[in-house]
Amino acid sequence: MLKRIFQAPPRYWLVLVVVVFFVGLPTVVTSFQSAEWAEVMIFAVVIMGLNILVGYSGQISLGHGAFMALGAYTTAILIHRYQLNYLATIPIAGLVTGLVGFLLGISAMRLSALYLALATFALAVVTTSLIKRPERLTGGVQGILLLPPDPPQLAKDMFAAVTGTPMTSDQWIYYVSFACALVLFWLAWNLIRHRPGRALRAIRDGEVAAAASGINIAGYKTLAFGISAFYAGVAGSLYGLVIGYVSPDTFPASLSFQLLAGAVIGGLASISGPLLGGIFTFWLPMVSSQFVAGQDWIPAQISSVFKNAGPAVSYGALLILIMIFAPNGVSGLILSTYTRLRRRLRGAGEPGSGQMPPDHQTVESPAT
């Protein structure tokens, strides 16, 4: 047992470090910052769902903001109208959204990647006006207010024992989001390593070949859509709880694009990518607007304009640059740098020589 632990590959240790870091985070940052990191967790969850759809099954969705909206409104309506416990609404929101995603996936299956992108783009834009319509159910433009949930006594006491201050509702929501993220990431990891993951990748890389190998293409593609929507629904539900408020403008079309952008920036078809993507999706707009606003030498007039435009400009530019120079995203970049560095350190030849083992029959090149 001990031997197994010591021989675990470095990435397991990395996971452990990351988990410990996020468990301990609320004890060192403020309650407000905990809420911000809760949003990071939530974005990481949606992007993981998006990653399963886009990165592993090769279908494009520009409309995940709509799924998030569905999840958030499911939770809000259940709490507001039916006084359900907020924790119980999270899986319900996930399942409802997952079911809707599954049904949409059936029609999505007929579309090529480009048409699917187009249709989901339209969905993202239409969502806002669709939400406003059933006013009695969704509260129309005003939206629905959600009360911040109170942490249970046990959590309060444990938190107080560590930090000396009782747990706030923001910190509690952070832990709920973190727990959801942890479980959903673990599930995704398992899904991807095993049969469904292999099937999805086979479909992505060659649909005809996959079909010829006996993979149920229609089934797996709709399944991927359903799972992806489930993730988005859970995330949307948590998002509503963190913000304490859902309204049509909480889910603008740009949210959907930001999510896809986050998925790509983080790195598609990887497990660490969505976490990095979540961090980018949340912090990049914040940082880029606060950075400019914080510079004293920029006149106030310009910096106030930039405060609005900054995120969009930096987002767009970064997105294009990443697609041109590092199409595998940040996690891909890190991985390839690590591999190259390790090869260099081990002295495994020049990059040009590739990964071919030394061959006796090739003429040895003179020592360099």
Next chain:
Amino acid sequence: MQELLQQVLSGIASGGIYASLALALVLIYNAMGLVNFAQGEMAMFATFLAFTLIDHGLNYWVALPLTLLLAFAAGVLIQRVVIRPVERAPILTLVIVTLGLATLFNGLAGFLFGYVPRSFPSPFSVLTVNLAGAFVSYRDLGVMGVSAVVLVLIYLLLQRTTVGLALRAAAHHPDASRLLGVRVSWMLALGWGLASAAGAVSGIMVAPILLLDPNMMQTVIIYAFAAAVLGGIESPLGAVVGGVIVGVTVNLAGAYVPGVGGDLQLAVAFAIIVAVLVLKPNGLFGHAAVRRV
């Protein structure tokens, strides 16, 4: 009856606007098999350029062609700088690059011109003229006229000139065209330039109606998508017909279908997109795609 006619006519006018933007989408789709999600934002930005020119005292009819030239140059430039490095990348990469462009232009317009809606001048008055019993504004007639001129010009360019022939050849058989001496890569750039100019026309036409702000084209692009998809996304003629059908349908649905009203017209366009894609993915004028396995 008279009201119906009026709704149809004003639908045709909006249809002309959608058709220009849809045509821009079709041009780029034909050139490289890509839906340009940034088309609307590029058009919006061009409209801001036109606004700036007119604001500096230029005559409308001088500013219009000048803007189209600038938009053309910008389109070529974008293709050269941003699209070319990822030309051969998977479709997902291309889609995301165009989304990045859209975000970039939206933010840039907000940065340079602010988010306050501005009224955009129109050379046509909003006075109405009696046309076979229906009242049509000169502005609607002007929009129809300008759109028609642009569409005919692009049609002539594509079908009746050597450059147009080279453009179409490069799109359909890049390798064969290259062997025959067509500079395929520059043809793609030309396609982007033309699309950018066609989109700019739609932006300039729609700005007096919707008021100019960075998010102006966000709804128009959906109608243009609906038009392009309905017409068959590879057919220029389809884009025009689709544009008019979408314009009229949306207008009539808003006026006569109870419960749609002004705010759900966008949902009608969405419904058209989904219905066409699911039921008849090749649209009215498209050909069934043949894939080599």
